[in-house]
Amino acid sequence: MAIKEFKLPDVGEGVAEGELVTWHVAPGDTVEEDQVVAEVETDKALVDVPSPYNGTVSELRAEEGEMVPVGDVIITFEVEGEGEEDTAESSDGEQVTADDAGDGDDAGDAADESAEETTDTAETERTSGRVFASPSVRRLARELGVDIGSVSGSGPSGRVTESDVQAAADSGSDGDDADSGGPRSVSFSGKSAVSKRGDAGNGEVASGSASADAAGREKTLAAPATRRIADEEGVNIDDVPASEERDGEAFVTPEAVREYAQAQREAQAADAKALSEEADAGEVAAESGSESEPETASEPAASGPAAGERVPYRGVRRAIGDQMERSKYTAPHVTHHDDVDVTDLVELREDLKPLAEEQGVSLTYMPFVMKAVVAALKEFPYVNAQLDEENEEIVLRDEYNVGVAAATDVGLMVPVVRGVDGKGLSDLARDMNEKVEKARERKISREEMQGGTFTITNIGGIGGEYATPIINYPEVAILALGAIKEKPRVVDGDVVPRKVLTLSLSVDHRVVDGAVAAQFTNKVKEYLANPKLLMLE
Template identity: 35%
Template sequence: MPEYKQFPLADTAEGLTEADIIAWQVKPGDTVTVNQIVVEVETAKAAVELPIPWAGVITELLVEPGQTVEVGAPILTIDVDPGGKAAPAPAAAPAAEEPAEEEMKPLVGYGSKAVVTQRRARKGAAPAPAPAPAPVAVAPEPASASKPKGGYVPLAKPPVRKLAKDLGVDLHALTGTADGGVITRDDVQAAANGSAAVSTVSDSDSGYDPATRERRVPIKGVRKATAAAMVQSAYTAPHVTEFLTIDVTPMMEFREKLKKSREFAGVKVTPLTFAAKAVCLAAKRTPDVNAVWDEAAQEIVYKDYVHLGIAAATPRGLVVPKVRDADSMSLKELAIALTELTDVAREGKTTPAAMLGGTITITNVGVFGVDTGTPIINPGESAILCLGAIKDTPWVVDGEIKVRKVLQLSLSFDHRVVDGQQGSEFLADVGALLADPAVAITY
């Protein structure tokens, strides 16, 4: 007889209670192997791909894309012994049958709680494997449908799904041109330009109300978590923000020299790279900015390491992945680490673990052409440095007005941990290092 298991939503990071289903990578009737990726979910911290710990045949998808699911709730049913299938999988084992309890092993890298599953009573040995059965769930609607039924999801990578959403293209109306029917960016662009038949997302699906000319979007995922964290920080840590304007012409000239050097060939060195190094050096002279207020223990915890957070804007919202032990890295190592970190973040692949345990953060609003800002401290930290745009500005040099590369810095800090003097000294040190990188030799 068939043996059914229900795959629960795993806890992908400590403390998470729910996640949103982004996209299914399988459909009813598909045969899967152990640790095959079956679904992509978005937690409060990041997008995560979940593997399934069993091999077998998918019989039913219990949740549709876009739905929010609590950790531990079943999201699909799988037949791990598909030989001799005689009946469709039930939503749950009948009460009259004797259930056999089995604890699902945690997925590698995930802290899944024990989940009890039920199986039908087996009589005798399992029959020999047979060809994969036909799908048990309701078949999907035609491509013209505005919303999928039966859990069917077209094959497309997350960036392609984001593009389709932005352009109002229904992926269910497209036929992918890549291998295996995968939908590409070109397929979406062609549909948006009218080169292919496509159904646009309906007003009810997009949240747009023509009567009020307003669009409502549910608050969830990364956006929800970021909002909660910022409110908590703003109302628990007394923020102080200081500003400093500096001439970074020498830094920009040094950057050009590094580009031409053999050691930095192929390495992307940006103003953020210099700022990261400056923060690590300055934090050694003012360790209070790298400490944290522990309200429960009534202690200030000083960190003998710098896990540097880098605020990154992504299609899913603001995330702050960390460069671990950034203070032990050379300028070149920092440059490589920052490039890898931001690339992964923009692709939406930052793992929840990569965003935990920061000690101090840098946010760069200069990439948007903004001069400066008053950033909110990340919970669990005591300071955040904001970089503004580097602009050609009239500047007095040796009594003469010249055009120089000028940058505005702002530092927000927790006044419970960092006094005004300490915050000012730290900001001045960072400014001095960016104004003249050679100052680092004296540290």
């Protein structure tokens, strides 16, 4: 038996810590690889933490509610068959003998020199790291003939999903793309963050074949102590630029490993900074207490803090607050209010609901609004734009990715439905419903909340009519929907009851003028008042 420690993974994207929300295991419990042992909340999402081993829980090193820095040990396992006589498995999946594992960093140059003779033929085949995947996913990979070790996971903590395996099988690459890059990093958001290699500032390397084979070599000569340093730094030694060449093969020194690891960290930090604006904007919503389903009111949380308590301001709630502050104090907001007679839309939806239900789709008003919005965006491209302040340019987007604000127990999230202009009502409803449900369950990935070009939020679900929603920055506009109510309207000289929907459009006045906002709203009204026009879109 051997004791294995498991550290809170490096989530990347600027996340340095997470709150341990719930333990699903206790000391003495038997666990299998990939079994969920805990839930951890970062300022990005609530995610499952899977066990990397088959074994028995030895000790829980963190308490529920505790903020744990990335890299701290949170749990230990007793693992069979991995004692002193057995091989010790390193963090990136390489196998080293017990004797090798005993070589410490103090060996230094002496170990390197001895390795020149004793490890001339020591080679390491490139590995893609420990694979997190459920038994059903592994079975699917076997059935499709896919090497699961080469598939880049898109699920929580880098877990490989069925869709990842299917995509690898469909492409016929068997995940070759994953092997062509640097080492995989684990991300709670479900995004496998791959750091830059070779040209990311690795320091000087020798000329010749050693430097030419710096990325993803099949053979690497290195001392055991050097391999241990690579394990501790979490890098694949085959990706480290070689500083020497011995017997025609690349030879890697400890200094080269450390320089490469540092270059990776710097590259990750640079990438995270460059993407932070879009990423933050895609994860949190504009201000309002809405749900994505217009006819369904937001239910209060089943349990929560009581009056008089002090609630920590962190996690997703703080991310929402930071985004709202940034948006409000960056983009000068102007809100245009109007209403529209949607009596015909109500009747059309009632006619189509049974047909949608036969297809297993719940048809709300939101897909109709999304289609109307996109039709109007095509005529008023400045409303579907983004201000590039650094380059002093207004970017008119040619994509129509609509975010739909969804209320969760920790605040608003904005799942993004991509390519709205190319989807029918049923497909829109299905896509939106699935993503909203995932958001409410806190299982939605980071990518599914990024890349939006326009946002819709519904205050009518909880009884509101008008609002002044905050823009989902760096977008330049957001539309709030009020409740559909029966109100008196004049039709052909007679006052009759009609179904009326209220609209509140907030725009970034640096990009969108008030007149354009009014014209855009009028076009949305035209499509909602005459919903049959949407059938042509």
